[in-house]
Amino acid sequence: MADNQQSKRELQGQEGLSPLFDIMLEGVVVRDGAGRITACNRTAQQIYGLSAAELEGHTPENLPVDFLNEDGSSCPPDQHPAMVTLRTGLPQRGVVMGIAHPGRDPVWIQVNSQPIADSAGRISSVITSFADITPIKRAEDALRASEARNRTLAEAIAQSGCSVIITDSAGCIEYVNPACCKAYGYSEEELIGARPSIFKSGETTDAEYAGLWRTILAGETWRGEMSNRSRDGRLIREAVSVSPVRDESGEVRHFVALKEDITQLREDERRRHELFERVARLERMELVATLAGGIAHDFNNVLAAILGYSQLAATQLKQDGGGARALKYIDEIRAAGQRARELIQQLLSFRRGGAVQPGSAALAAIGREAVGLLRATLPDTLAVVADIDAGLPRLAVDPAHLHQIMMNLLINARDAIAGIGTIRLTARRVSIGDAQRCDSCGHEFRGEYVAITVTDVGVGIAPEHREKLFEPFFTTKDVGQGTGMGLAVVHTMTHLYDGHVRVESEPGKGTAVQVVLPARLLQEGAAA
Template identity: 65%
Template sequence: MIEVLQALGDGNPAISLAPLFDAMLEGVVVRDAHGRVVGCNRMARRILGLPSGDLLAGGLLAPMPDYLREDDSILRLDEHPANLTLSSGEALHGVVLGVVRAAGEICWINLNSQPLRDTDGALVGVVETFADITPMKSAQAALRAAEAHNRTLAAAIAQAGCAVVVTDRHGRIEYVNPACCRAYGYAEEELLGAKPSIFKSGETSAEVYAELWQTILAGRVWCGELSNRSRDGCLIRESVSVAPLRDEAGVVRHFVAVKEDITQMRAEERRRHELFERVARLERMELVATLSSGIAHDFNNVLVAILGYSELADAHLKVDGRLPRVEGYIDEIRIAGNRARGLIQQLLDFSRSGTAQPRLTQLESVGREAVGLLRATLPDSVAVIDEIERDLPALSVDPAHVYQIIMNLLVNARDAVNGRGTIRVGARRVLAADCPVCASCRREFDGEFIVLSVSDNGCGIPLSNRSRLFEPFFTTKEPGRGTGMGLPVVHGMTHLYDGHVRIESEPGGGTRVEVLLPVVLTQVPGIDSPTALGA
């Protein structure tokens, strides 16, 4: 090689340094002033993928490979750095080229071209030195791909609809995505360094949190639901997945939590469940009403015979001479028969098989008549307070139905105070807003109503019994004191007029029952004479 360089110069002989050039770790190619290759070392042949040995043929290194730019386009021969140096006389450094080897594989090199001049400064050739940078290029490509992948991943997390929280092993927040900030109403800087307990609502038990930490500290993924609270106090129900993040050694260093807001979904599920319960309840009550109607008519025929023969037996005893004991038995038969007849009437009323005779009725008159009747049967230790407003509009209802509704509620209140307490009976005109829910049919309602209310300060209704209050024959009273038909009858008669029922009760704190009859019942054409019960 040194002989080649010397030959290009002044032609003086020199000591052969070819073994030194062959030992170099860089490829070296020498060209004359015409661009012909006149020499190369062993590393050049290896990098360029050329056969070993003397490859000089007519002053050319044959065959020369194709070169590529960094954008993978073909490099023209006149654009090769050696030719550019020969044409300009300027050295070029750090030019990255791709070498297309004979097998089609590409080797990337970092090439420098240096002009060679004689003692007079005339350009006599160029020397190229280059190093194989293929591993570095591969690493750079892998790095760029990894960076692009990480950018995509970061963008996906940042733009995700679910809240993402990354904490260290001790639970301090190191990252939150914008969805998390939107969900909880905090700025990012407020959350960084804080702990997820900032979201706690108090609705999730300590046992759930203990299980969560036990699971993730053991290196496993925890999935479940948590109730958290936003900055403005709104409760958020979330489906949460918390996973441990390990380092290269497999040690858990961080935790990532992905949270999906399922508040609306759970609310929809509750509404669907309530709707299902409402439909099931109505279907059950309709079924009982149908059965009750059929049973009541048949049983009523049996009662006619029982009561009729009781009257005949009593009449014969009076003719033949009194037998006090037998007469007492017959009296008990008549009492039981009349009680059964009253129950049958309630069943018929509940099934709506009775004939309603609506007419304009003054509710305050019916209410005060019922209060007067109840007072006559109560001891002095029970106070009945009349809170019925005056000048209420007359409603087009059957006064017998209104009377029975009020009496059923009064009897329940009487039994609740158990001989000592206060019963209040009220009636007023109200506007129902915010869509309250009927206690018996479970529908929401609104509008203007006349409210009949009966309240007491008695024993109250246990929470476990609230859902069954309107089931026929369900009663919490001791045997002989209740049939379980009072509130079902109230339900049937109230809804006959598109009304609704509301109940407020606390165990040991009394009960208040409201029957709401719509004011539109006043709009009945052709009726102009309000009546009270029996008018």
Template identity: 35%
Template sequence: MQRQPSAPVPGALKVPVDGAAHETKVGAALEYITDAVILLRHDWTIEFVNVAFERACGKTRETLLGTHYWTTFPNIMGPRFESEARSAMTAGTAHMYDEFSPRLNKWFECRAFPWEEGLVILFIDITMRKADELTRVDMEEKLVRIQRMESLGTLAGGVAHDFNNILAAILGHAGMMLEELPEGSPLRDHMQQIKRAGDRAREIVQRILAYARGGSQELSKYQLAPLVEDSIGLLRSTLPPTVRLTVDLSGDGCVATVDPAEVQQVVLNLCTNAWQAMPGGHGHLHVGLRAVQFDVPHAFVIGRVGPTRYAELCVRDDGQGMSAEVAGRLFEPFFTTKPRGQGTGLGLHIVNGIVHAHGGAIDVQSHPGRGTLFSIYLPIVDEAAPIDAATLAKVAEPGEGESVVYVDDDPIVLMMVEALLKKAGYDVRSYADPRGFLDDVEQGRVSLQLLITDYNMPGMNGLELAVAVRGTLPRLPVIITTGYIADELTAAADQMGAVAVLQKERSFEELVELAARALRGFPESRFQESGLAPL
């Protein structure tokens, strides 16, 4: 409750009007103001403070009146307050500005007005308003980051389409050359190097897509040690020479159901954060992989593990470590301790999402000045049975002149796929224009048993083409190749039935096999015998 004085207030503001009654009324009015008010003389002695000022500074009026302001309140406000207040006093002009008080932990809007005997300063508490403004700015920055990520996803999708066309041609021609070259030919080594480079480029594109799109990938059983080893190979090119890296991948039996690109993303994110936490980029980074057995359920910082075997991936550094407060917010989206513009705050949030999607858990141990240890736990599964090469060869036996149409607007890929399918024994007819092919189908100018089409084409995409062709040939099997397999495309293909979706840059390795399967009505049972997952 506000104080309601009935007598003249000591040190009340004196106004140049007639008498004590007006003086008392002015002082009483100032007492009702909920914002802090102080009157200062030209020599900076305190002439008057209201009740709100007493409450704000925690001192009584009796102890304040007549004292020197700068002695009584050293460093109560920031440097701008002193500069602006002194300027208002000296120049005799009003000054208004915002200032933060570290001692009070509050923001104030300060309004300094000169009067004939000195200065009147009004302190308006705007802490809540500042908090709202900071929240709004923070949300706007987060929105910009999200929009950048969406833009990156769109850009990556476009780049993947064009780049995967190039990769499909490189890998396809390299593969056919390797099949044609005799053993002992000096050209075989060169073609194998071309194929290895293409495979590496393919993995990088898929990793960029997985990061930018955040889409789920098909999970399969993999040995984790080779995936971690490949990630370390990528990491070495970015590590400063002042970071000593040690690796212990003794977990040969660590087989898990994972997406390889996402596992590598986890390793790279954790390792990058680790070496960036080292003062001056100097320190020791250790990466380890082993199998561990839990006999009872156990809860970690993120997730729980059951009484079974897990692959434990550890990333340890001897950097500056973290406080408990920072560690508690590590996995929040957009939280970062890095300077503005040097971190998105998404790395560990993405790691959390990947580990959660794989049914795993995360543990973090860190102490200021003593480094940090991240431990990732992924459930171990039985190793996949080896594929029966004889059964696989039977499934993918050569064609017998079946009529196949391939549609793609990219002439380089068109030439490669046409040669690949002809070599496999199919009667192939190619089209660069989907509408021209559709006209031929509708006019009965082309007969075919299988349609293979690119997805990203101008004017009509592969899915739209398949739907249109099915209007004339309702039972025609279709294979759609694409640089990025989106969930929407997969769902649409499943709904149509007898439509398979193939990663375009894997055309050489899988297209002939998939064509044989499509022409046989997609017999899943035969592929299950071979150990291949049905599409």
């Protein structure tokens, strides 16, 4: 009876406070000792989204809403702060929880619960007050999500394989990622505060830099390729993107540069281009060789008739006492025919590579013979010198091929000198340790070789002509002074024996052409 009277007095007191409850900005709910709602103010009804009739008489367990913990997980009814206070007698402060209606976003509240004791000191009820913190909670969640995104972005930039550089609006570096430091060989401390010009290679023009700045200062993104240089002087070819970064007002405050090292890509492209060019050149040479071979056989027959009949005509004129002028004309015809026959022989040699005859060649003897033949054609202003290692054994090659190689190189050297000069023919054994590339076939080679080199002090070879040197019929000589077959024949004869050709030349300072034949062709024990 006493308890009922006490409850009535509490309810009457609460009813007297009802006007005060309703003007409070916080929600207030009073629960009895069993956790049932006995009173609630208007703010509590608004926050819950339920009327007083839907709230009163209900415990957290049978309310038509779900409760959530701060992390979004489900909150059991017995963990509601009011129920914890009733169970423990301890007040709860600042508990964040959510009120969830089906199909609606949760309302987030911050709850305080305070126990109310009766005259005997027993917990007879509990009062909870709470404020709607949904906007704050959403802002915190958004902030946490933004921070998570920023952390992810920072980690992605830090771990990116591309170099990332962020500068202020004046172009001073404020951030570099580890990939940038690794690519250029600088520490982060050395780059912060510096300017991107620290990477300049000297190969990017001022006009290109000016175009970059015009683009990014106009608020647009610049994309292109640049050659930069690392700390140790290594040249780096990069694909670069530079973008402006604006603040909330649209003002450009920073620039971000993304750089990808494409040095190897460009090198691979260059090598592929060289390979395609070599294949195309070889295909052209094969086509010309096929055509030349077909023409040469027929033309050789015509020349045989020209030379034969001119010989008969000369003999007949001499017997008949013909005039000296007519004999001179016939001699010129025979000389021209002989030159044409030599050209045909070159064409046939180029077509089939010559018939490889078993045997051996005395390099020194063939060299002396070739030099002697050339010396007979030289003016007084030119000299030819042979410097052949006398200790070289004989070579297992066709002597005719070796003679053709030497004569073609010597004749080219002679024609390259316009004035006073010396032509030098050398031959010696060499060891090639570092890989070198053949200028006629493009393959790399190294090892033990016999090197035959002809050096002149002539006009040299222009850079634009180097790619065509070994093509048949290509010549830089005046009309009538060259057939363009010399180096094409050298290429063919040399590669019959797995040899290679190297050309070193500087315009105005002369040329050195070196033919290398594998040392395995040396016939050890066979005197030269």
